[in-house]
Ligand SMILES: *[C@@H]1O[C@H](CO)[C@@H](O)[C@H](O)[C@H]1NC(C)=O
Ligand SMILES: *[C@@H]1O[C@H](CO)[C@@H](O)[C@H](O)[C@H]1NC(C)=O
Ligand SMILES: *[C@@H]1O[C@H](CO)[C@@H](O)[C@H](O)[C@H]1NC(C)=O
């Protein structure tokens with residue numbers, strides 16, 4: 001027994017396992033690499049700005065009366081010049097992520113060209129000067145130049161912005177570079193997530209139930225990893241449960257018209273020539289095959305992905321079943337996220353399963369003594385916590401120390 005726990009603790013320390021935190025980072029950028037300037041009209045990455053692999057979907061305008069206005073922070077960095085054409089200080093307001101990237105860039109600019117500073121010509125826009133989907137309205141975009149307004153520097157300035165970690169950098173016009181960042185919530189600063197509340201599961205009574213209505217102790221359709229057959233497995237806890245959190249999800253549509261809405265760093269079961277593999281949802285491409293359950297059969301069938309879009313939804317839920325898998329909207333997925341091994345993740349959660357089993361036996365023993373005729377089950381005994389489960393949080397923070405390059409990259 002002690003041996004097992006040791007293994008678990010080692011596993012916990014070695015691998016980044018968490019409920020549904022940030023996606024895997026792209027790793028630390030290499031130092032000493034030759035920097036190539038961007039050319040006019042080039043953007044990095046080479047996809048449109050509001051797509052998932054760049055800055056993600058636009059959430060809509062933020063006004064001063066908006067509750068989201070409180071998420072914007074002012075940037076008073078002396079190494080950055082703010083043009084503030086509007087005279088309202090609006091250009092200084094930005095999301096925390098945008099501020100961090102901008103401050104990093106300010107240092108690179110001074111190192112690259114001594115005596116020159118970073119100049120922000122446009123930041124948060126509250127007056128509607130931009131196109132409807134613009135991230136300027138959300139404090140997630142800045143237009144920048146160098147303080148000397150030397151246009152020959154702009155291509156390199158854009159490259160430095162890419163290196164500073166902006167999620168999308170565009171040599172937009174001869175007179176400025178446009179940079180933008182992802183939503184704060186897509187970056188795991190408020191980690192948690194997995195499935196929106198209207199996703200459905202099938203309970204052991206044969207009913208379909210929304211995730212937001214699911215309770216701990218209920219048995220739901222899952223896949224037994226040892227036999228690959230469908231079984232009903234007990235919900236031990238919710239790795240995440242937050243009706244008010246807004247997240248960015250992938251919407252995978254299958255050829256049977258089933259849809260799976262899932263956060264990008266969650267594990268799904270993909271059918272490959274070598275058998276079934278667990279992979280990150282974000283690595284799924286059109287044509288990949290997922291496993292789905294059909295109503296009257298305990299075997300799974302494969303179904304191919306025909307479209308993938310990004311959607312914003314409010315409410316995040318992540319049930320953990322005893323077997324570590326769950327069938328959501330008929331599609332078989334893992335209960336885990338972030339580490340791309342179902343086995344490792346399942347091991348790391350072993351202590352929780354042991355505690356659950358122990359609690360259950362205690363409850364059963366007690367109920368037999370107190371009321372031998374009671375048929376009450378352990379269902380609904382334990383309330384759902386709001387937010388990320390403490391155990392997942394501990395794993396998360398451990399991961400933070402062991403492999404920091406996976407986070408906040
Ligand atoms: C913001 O609220 C104030 C008072 O509550 C109101 O006078 C003003 O018109 C509002 N502004 C916008 C842009 O809604
Ligand atoms: C997902 O995409 C499908 C097909 O494109 C669409 O019918 C469905 O409404 C989308 N779901 C969400 C949650 O946006
Ligand atoms: C999926 O939906 C589309 C449009 O709603 C429909 O044309 C198609 O026949 C449906 N396919 C299946 C397999 O139900």
Ligand SMILES: *[C@@H]1O[C@H](CO)[C@@H](O)[C@H](O)[C@H]1NC(C)=O
Pocket residue numbers: 296
């Ligand atoms: C399962 O259901 C499908 C359609 O719902 C039907 O065509 C098929 O015959 C059923 N199979 C069994 C074994 O009942």
